[in-house]
Amino acid sequence: MLLPDPNAENSAVADPELTYNSLYLSDFPRIAETFLLNTKQSIHRIPPRILHPLSLLKSSILDGRRVAAVCDIQALPKPVRIATRVDESIRWRRSRRKFVKRAVDLGKVASILYYADGVTGEAKATKVELCSDDRIRLLAHPSAGAIYSIKVYLIAQNVQGLENMIYLYDHYRHVLKRIGSYDSKELIESLTVVPTITVSDASFVLVLVSDVWKVLRKYGNRGLRYIFIEAGQIAENVHLVSRSLGLGSLDFGNYYDKLLEDLLGLDGLSSQAIHVVLAGATAD
Numbered sequence: 001m002l003l004p005d006p007n008a009e010n011s012a013v014a015d016p017e018l019t020y021n022s023l024y025l026s027d028f029p030r031i032a033e034t035f036l037l038n039t040k041q042s043i044h045r046i047p048p049r050i051l052h053p054l055s056l057l058k059s060s061i062l063d064g065r066r067v068a069a070v071c072d073i074q075a076l077p078k079p080v081r082i083a084t085r086v087d088e089s090i091r092w093r094r095s096r097r098k099f100v101k102r103a104v105d106l107g108k109v110a111s112i113l114y115y116a117d118g119v120t121g122e123a124k125a126t127k128v129e130l131c132s133d134d135r136i137r138l139l140a141h142p143s144a145g146a147i148y149s150i151k152v153y154l155i156a157q158n159v160q161g162l163e164n165m166i167y168l169y170d171h172y173r174h175v176l177k178r179i180g181s182y183d184s185k186e187l188i189e190s191l192t193v194v195p196t197i198t199v200s201d202a203s204f205v206l207v208l209v210s211d212v213w214k215v216l217r218k219y220g221n222r223g224l225r226y227i228f229i230e231a232g233q234i235a236e237n238v239h240l241v242s243r244s245l246g247l248g249s250l251d252f253g254n255y256y257d258k259l260l261e262d263l264l265g266l267d268g269l270s271s272q273a274i275h276v277v278l279a280g281a282t283a284d
C-alpha cells in the first residue's frame with residue numbers, strides 16, 4: 001500500500017500562489033509558524049500572543065517576489081589554513097563572556113564565515129531539472145534537503161578594515177554585502193534582555209537568520225526542527241574555528257527578536273533571527 005507523502009501539503013514544487021490559496025482550505029495545523037511567532041522575546045513584556053500563522057506565509061510569498069537590491073560589496077580575504085587539530089578545538093572550546101575592546105583581523109573573520117557557512121563543494125543535481133546549471137553548491141554545514149535557509153548577518157563593532165556596519169555574508173561569492181549602518185545603542189538594547197555581559201566589547205556579532213518558509217513549505221511543521229539543527233551546526237563551526245584562531249565566542253539567546261530584526265531590516269515573519277553568536281578578542 002502506498003503511504004501518503006507527509007510533505008504533500010507543503011510541496012516545494014507547487015506554485016507559491018496556489019500553495020498559499022490552498023492553505024485557506026487546509027486543516028493542517030500550522031504549529032511551526034505559531035511556535036515561532038509566539039516564542040519571540042518582546043521588550044513590551046506582553047504575554048505570548050497567537051498571531052495568525054498565515055501572515056507569515058503571505059509575507060514569505062511576497063518576499064520571494066521582491067527584486068533583489070543592487071548591493072554594495074565588501075571583498076573578503078581568502079580563508080586561512082587552520083593547523084589546530086579538530087580534537088583539540090573541540091576540547092578547548094568554551095563559551096567566553098568577557099571580551100576586550102581589541103580590533104580583530106578581517107582575515108580571521110573571513111575564515112570564520114567561510115568555515116561556518118562557505119561553499120566547500122558541489123553535487124550534480126539528479127532529480128531537479130535546472131535551467132542553466134545542473135550543479136548544486138554545498139556549504140560547510142549540513143542542511144536538510146540542501147535548502148540552506150539560513151543567512152549569516154555580521155554586525156561589525158571592532159574589525160580591522162571593516163566599517164562598523166551591518167553586512168550579509170554571500171557564501172556563493174565569499175564576500176560581504178553592505179546592508180547599512182546601525183545605531184550602537186539600538187544594537188546593545190536589542191541584545192540585552194538581561195544585562196549579563198558587555199556586548200559592546202565583542203568585536204562582531206553574527207545573527208543567523210532563516211527564511212523559514214523555504215524549509216516549511218517542503219517539510220511542513222517538522223521543518224522547524226531542521227532549521228534549529230542547522231543553526232546549531234553553523235554556530236558550532238563558528239565556535240571551533242574562533243577557538244582555533246585565538247578568538248572567543250558565545251551563543252547568545254539574550255536578544256529581543258523584533259528589535260534585532262528591525263535593526264537588520266527584516267520583516268520578522270518570512271525572515272527570522274533564529275540565533276545570535278558574539279565573538280571577539282579575549283584577555284588571554
Ligand SMILES: Cc1cc2nc3c(=O)[nH]c(=O)nc-3n(C[C@H](O)[C@H](O)[C@H](O)COP(=O)(O)O)c2cc1C
Pocket residue numbers: 093094095096097196250251252253254
Ligand atoms: C542556544 C544557546 C543560547 C545561549 N545563550 C546564552 C546567553 O544568552 N548568555 C550566556 O552567557 N550564555 C549563553 N549560552 C551559553 C551556555 O550558557 C554555555 O554553552 C553553557 O554554560 C556550557 O558552557 P560551555 O559552552 O563553556 O561549554 C547559550 C548556549 C546555547 C546553546
